[in-house]
Amino acid sequence: MQISTILTDVRDGNRLKPEDAVQLLHTRGRDALAVYAAADAVREEKVGNTVTFVRNNNIHITNICKNLCGFCGFGRRAGEQDAYMFTSEQIRAQLTAAKSRQVTEICLLSGVHPESDLDDYIKQLQICREMLPNVNIHGFSPDEINWAATQSNLSHRDVLVAMQDAGLTSMQGTAAEILVDSVRSVICPAKVSSLQWEDVIRTAHGESIPSSATIMYGTVETAQDRITHLEILRRIQDDTGGFTEMVLLPFIHQHTPLHTKGIVQFGPTASEDLLMTAVSRLFLDNIDHIQISLPKLGSKMAQAALCAGADDLSGTMYQDAVTEDAGGVAWCIEPEEMEYIVRDLGRTLKERTTLYEIIA
Numbered sequence: 333m334q335i336s337t338i339l340t341d342v343r344d345g346n347r348l349k350p351e352d353a354v355q356l357l358h359t360r361g362r363d364a365l366a367v368y369a370a371a372d373a374v375r376e377e378k379v380g381n382t383v384t385f386v387r388n389n390n391i392h393i394t395n396i397c398k399n400l401c402g403f404c405g406f407g408r409r410a411g412e413q414d415a416y417m418f419t420s421e422q423i424r425a426q427l428t429a430a431k432s433r434q435v436t437e438i439c440l441l442s443g444v445h446p447e448s449d450l451d452d453y454i455k456q457l458q459i460c461r462e463m464l465p466n467v468n469i470h471g472f473s474p475d476e477i478n479w480a481a482t483q484s485n486l487s488h489r490d491v492l493v494a495m496q497d498a499g500l501t502s503m504q505g506t507a508a509e510i511l512v513d514s515v516r517s518v519i520c521p522a523k524v525s526s527l528q529w530e531d532v533i534r535t536a537h538g539e540s541i542p543s544s545a546t547i548m549y550g551t552v553e554t555a556q557d558r559i560t561h562l563e564i565l566r567r568i569q570d571d572t573g574g575f576t577e578m579v580l581l582p583f584i585h586q587h588t589p590l591h592t593k594g595i596v597q598f599g600p601t602a603s604e605d606l607l608m609t610a611v612s613r614l615f616l617d618n619i620d621h622i623q624i625s626l627p628k629l630g631s632k633m634a635q636a637a638l639c640a641g642a643d644d645l646s647g648t649m650y651q652d653a654v655t656e657d658a659g660g661v662a663w664c665i666e667p668e669e670m671e672y673i674v675r676d677l678g679r680t681l682k683e684r685t686t687l688y689e690i691i692a
């Protein structure tokens with residue numbers, strides 16, 4: 333089908349068909365520009381000209397990980413020279429720093445320690461809740477939930493309810509990568525399967541624990557795999573309404589096993605980043621916010637992505653060892669710099685909470 337016909341159809345309010353979305357991901361040149369422009373127009377209709385961010389602080393409690401995914405430069409085996417696991421006191425020190433930055437969200441983003449069980453995760457949550465009683469605690473991937481359930485011989489629901497009681501307010505939709513098991517068997521064979529990921533997310537949403545949706549793209553997957561992934565997210569959102577945003581995570585290749593073993597030579601190009609942003613906006617008609625990763629894209633690409641369907645810059649983070657260890661720049665910016673790049677686009681930057689309530 334003609335690209336212009338597909339785009340007119342979507343602008344008329346019709347749901348983008350998977351086969352047409354695959355075609356959009358293959359566009360180049362002026363056709364690609366038309367895809368970005370259509371996504372930008374849909375973004376404006378849906379959320380206006382506001383660009384949002386959350387004042388948050390990442391805490392990487394451990395880099396020891398049972399999974400050692402091929403696309404990751406952060407995870408370590410226990411006993412490796414630079415492997416670490418924070419003590420309670422070290423977690424408290426991180427939280428004290430976060431408190432001084434007046435964050436509204438703590439983002440727990442760590443390796444999946446092979447010995448951790450539900451009790452360990454509960455203790456971490458209790459420390460966060462005790463030190464920062466009013467912040468949103470945004471933590472744990474479906475893989476961590478599944479691991480806690482396995483280790484403690486409980487169901488996904490039992491784990492989620494216990495975490496919610498201990499202070500968890502929202503969950504990360506990470507560990508999704510690409511929800512196609514043939515791709516997962518290459519890039520993250522030790523992680524939850526696509527079906528397990530979906531079960532944890534649906535259970536969380538059912539217990540009123542919202543989550544982000546994510547995609548980590550640019551390794552071995554095809555355009556069809558990316559759209560299969562988006563179809564799963566769109567279907568879940570139709571049923572639960574529990575996704576707060578779609579987060580786009582381009583593969584950073586330099587220090588990862590997939591790259592050093594010669595399986596993937598480079599990460600995604602700029603046009604792949606922009607097409608992925610635009611097609612996510614057009615395909616996910618039931619998710620209002622499309623978030624880009626400033627550390628992974630850098631400020632200039634972030635500006636371009638904001639013109640191709642994105643409306644959220646994620647957060648202040650203050651640290652992003654996951655991107656840094658993979659070979660990216662540990663590049664977290666203060667709201668003043670976000671304001672600079674957003675104003676340059678004629679848009680308005682606003683601070684939000686985890687759940688996208690605007691903070692005056």
Ligand code: SF4
Pocket residue numbers: 397398399400401404405406407442443444475520
């Ligand atoms: S991506 Fe996450 S689960 Fe995989 S190795 Fe890295 S830290 Fe571990």
